Amino acid sequence: MKTISVVSPCFNEEDNVANCYETVKAIFDEELPGYRREHIFIDNASDDGTVEILRKIAETDPDVKIVVNARNFGVFRSTFNGLRYATGDAVIVMLPVDLQDPPEKIPEFVELWESGYDVVAGARSTREEGFTMRAARGIFYTIVNRLSDVSLEPSVGEFQLIDRKVLKAVLSHNDHHPYIRGIIAACGFRRIIVPYTWRARKSGLSKHNVMALTDQALNAIFAFTRAPMRFCTISGLVIAFGCILFSIVSALLYFIDPVQAPRGTTTIIVSLFFLSGIQMLFIGMLGEYITSIHNQVRGGPIVTEQERINIEGPARDPAVAREELAS
Template sequence: MSLDLEQNHKTISIVSPCYNEEDNVANCYETVKAIFEEKLPGYRCEHIFVDNASSDRTVEILREIAEKDQNVKVVVNARNFGVFRSAFNGLRYAEGDAVVVILPVDLQDPPDMIPEFVQLWESGYDVVAGARTTREEGIVMRAARGIFYTIVNRLSDVWLEPSVGEFQLIDRKVLNAVLSHNDHYPYIRGIIASCGFRRIIVPYVWRARKRGVSKHNLMALTDQALNAIFSFTRAPMRFCTLSGLVIAISCILFSLISVVFYFFNPDLAPRGTTTIIVALFFLSGIQMLFIGMLGEYITSIHNQVRGGPIVTEQERINIEGPARDPAIVKDEHLA
């Protein structure tokens, strides 16, 4: 498929977070460049790489690429702030008419889908979301993802398509709406879903990584899942409320039944310390669980109200001026 629009001159921005990806960044850049030259000749590609303080040659390679191509922008963070914070900060530098939110440099999300995304965007869709209908991953991860999305979608006001990640092309007005969120830990796919707009989902096969090692370990994925649950659902607090109500009613019923058994048949009434110990440890465990949930919310609120930049940048290449201020973006979105 080729979109021959020589007089179009529109810009498509692509954000690619990376961390210790010296084996992949050059291939990612070359692949995307070739796709635009062959299938999107009428569009300018603005490729924004956001590096999370890599300790290998990733930054050096990106610096060489940016020196040869002014359409390549590089943001180097002072430390590893995680893929979501880094990508969200990278979006603030995007100047395109449309933006590919995250294209991972390992190309597990296929860049050859971008021409189709652009074509659908030009036809009137504001959000073109890639859906990983087939994943080249293990059954354990697939089951864990299914459980996570079941929890979020049943207890949230926002529907998250289980197979849709951050590999999405969004219109400029959608980007402004996304950037108007001043969130200390942005769950980007959830923010895009909460914004609304006209959307279409395009299925594709999520590929296995060919080079390097994935940085998304179990702890990182768990942290992202908890962030999504506490940010976009009332599930934890609703669980606390309902569980407390059920436990209270059960205790009252247990007490009444015990009294009735005592009067009619004292031998059937439970006695001894076993019942007390079991009840004590059970209720103590429930209290600790609820306190932990409250702590998650308090920590999130504390981080939000404390303020500060979403990331700390060490270096910017081919970028003039600061990132777009969320307050200004919010005013532009409401205008």
């Protein structure tokens, strides 16, 4: 019997976590009876009743595994760590417990996987959300897709089913701040995209605010493209050429018509403020790369775990995944 693993990150989701478990279990019992279910919940140090609810569920269902983090490490880091515990032949990379990504699509994902696809990616073609959030997400995907070195399909998130060999390739990435959808896209393999409606949250509050979305966008841009530094280089050349041209024109105008030649305090102040702003922008871009490098070379675990339930043995070592992929 093949196993399908489902990874569900959660943080302060006491209103949703039980419903998520029951919904997934019912789908496997009714539509996927020939497959074993492995549901891995990754809790980001919730301070409500989420962990207690999960603990009760795990007591009666050994197919439920739980990892409780020592603090909130963010959804992507905790999910990536959760993938290391997945033992399934195929894995649903992320099914948040708010069920905005429809678990009803899992049987279709499995069917497509069995037909030969290594990656079945869900695409949020329709969103039940306000105009502001739709616009913000649209800008996010536009920026990432235009600047990324890999092909990132618009509206494709982490609600994807990947084959075991794809999981090995994903886990072989030693990234302290993993952008999971980008890593999956960078791995390649045979993929199909399945559109679906991203539903409005029925209860609880979303943990993805504007700052979180901005952080995701910056992480994606600086992790998968050299475009920001290339922009700095090209802009520097253009500004330098413009300054040289301005100097030549100013000198010529001074000899032709001294009255019309640019001069004075205003010109100096505007030029200084413009160049200072450009320099701070470039330093900020360079700082983003340096920060990423600094976090990477510091090493250490991607998350610190406080407790594991229904899990035996250590998490899968990324170095082992890299060796298996190489062989």
